[in-house]
Amino acid sequence: MVKESREHWLVLSYWANVDGMACSHHIDDRLKHLARLGVEAEVITGTCGPRPGGWGRRWHRVPSVTATGYQFEVRQLTRRLRKPWRRLVRLLLTLPVLPLYSMEKHVARLHSTFWWCISAAAAGLWSTRNGRHELIYSTGGEMSAHVAAALVARVRRLPWIAEMQDPIVYQGFGRSSFSRYVARRVERLVHSEAAAVVYVTETAAHRAKLRTNGRARCLVIRPGAEPLSRLGARERGSKMQVMHVGTLRRDRQAETLLEALRRLAVRLPEARDEIKVSLIGRMDGPTRRAMERFPWPNMVTIVGEVGRDLAHAETMEADLLLLIQHNSPVSAETIPSKLYEYLLSGRPVLGLIHHNPELEALLVEAGHECAEVDDVPGIERALERAHERWRKGALYTRPSLPYTAEGAARNLIEWSCCLRGSEAEERRERGNQ
Numbered sequence: 001m002v003k004e005s006r007e008h009w010l011v012l013s014y015w016a017n018v019d020g021m022a023c024s025h026h027i028d029d030r031l032k033h034l035a036r037l038g039v040e041a042e043v044i045t046g047t048c049g050p051r052p053g054g055w056g057r058r059w060h061r062v063p064s065v066t067a068t069g070y071q072f073e074v075r076q077l078t079r080r081l082r083k084p085w086r087r088l089v090r091l092l093l094t095l096p097v098l099p100l101y102s103m104e105k106h107v108a109r110l111h112s113t114f115w116w117c118i119s120a121a122a123a124g125l126w127s128t129r130n131g132r133h134e135l136i137y138s139t140g141g142e143m144s145a146h147v148a149a150a151l152v153a154r155v156r157r158l159p160w161i162a163e164m165q166d167p168i169v170y171q172g173f174g175r176s177s178f179s180r181y182v183a184r185r186v187e188r189l190v191h192s193e194a195a196a197v198v199y200v201t202e203t204a205a206h207r208a209k210l211r212t213n214g215r216a217r218c219l220v221i222r223p224g225a226e227p228l229s230r231l232g233a234r235e236r237g238s239k240m241q242v243m244h245v246g247t248l249r250r251d252r253q254a255e256t257l258l259e260a261l262r263r264l265a266v267r268l269p270e271a272r273d274e275i276k277v278s279l280i281g282r283m284d285g286p287t288r289r290a291m292e293r294f295p296w297p298n299m300v301t302i303v304g305e306v307g308r309d310l311a312h313a314e315t316m317e318a319d320l321l322l323l324i325q326h327n328s329p330v331s332a333e334t335i336p337s338k339l340y341e342y343l344l345s346g347r348p349v350l351g352l353i354h355h356n357p358e359l360e361a362l363l364v365e366a367g368h369e370c371a372e373v374d375d376v377p378g379i380e381r382a383l384e385r386a387h388e389r390w391r392k393g394a395l396y397t398r399p400s401l402p403y404t405a406e407g408a409a410r411n412l413i414e415w416s417c418c419l420r421g422s423e424a425e426e427r428r429e430r431g432n433q
Contacts, residue, residue: 013140017049023141033409067100072112109176120148139163163198204333224403225340244322249284260379346399
């Protein structure tokens, strides 16, 4: 039911309407539910995704104003061109800014999206000049959206909710000491200026609160996902189809999975003809080479990057879905967004997790299995159990529907009303003193 009186929110997210980006899917899925529930959103985003139809002047694609940001956006926009053309177009478009790019990289070594905060803040101040907005909501992964939101909220004196897919402090890892310092400072800024900071796990919210000791209220809202359009039991085929959907690179790789599969194939020769692992999505060179070196090529296949709709279709053809976490500290404080789609699919899930009791509890409570991502024997045993169940025709589960994008949107609206009521009460109390 749509509310009669509509609210106006300013939404800042570097990633929006970008196919295959998890942090984009968080806000993409939520916007239509916010609209249906009475929130008229005006979106400020980067240039990497197109403007969706029907938004008109309420969707602003704002480019970066620095050489590093410009080059990053050129690379993103040309990613789907064929390799010879891609290289030529990138060279022609980025050659004029190469000196500035080199200087920025040597001086600050910040992520290329950081300085988007300048143009996003300017666009946000312009959009809020008429005083129609009741709330600022920043999300989308990159810390630049939160920096821009902090400036707009301070100048316009508007309440602000910041949402984190991964805690900001980890965005500085693996870079310069200055980058780590900036990440810590931005995290403190968010917790001191925002009315609330939304996390996806209790662990992340608790640790951030301890690190910053800020005034912002820490909330936990599971992002959820959209129910898949085609559900139902899958008929058993000649092979047990095992699928992973998502990016594999850096600390999230498939080496331990492949080693566990190799050991299982040595012990159980029949598994060589009965198990097929498909990896869907982007992957780095080491993962691709590990796949190519696998002793039984018929057991593994690289599907590569596909659109979201096709990824959903492939998901429904799986007998077993794989969830692989990063082998890094951030994994203890976050939950891959792909999990919520997996839970809604009604397919069994094997989670390869990294020191994350909350994720383990979600999987076990829904009837799925998990193992530590670096525990090769544990992964081997889990694959063997799944294979045994598949051979008996007992490898199935029911769709689990506790977390949906609509539910997340409702929670966000309810919290925004509570927070604004609390802030108004505090202002009245300060006025009476």
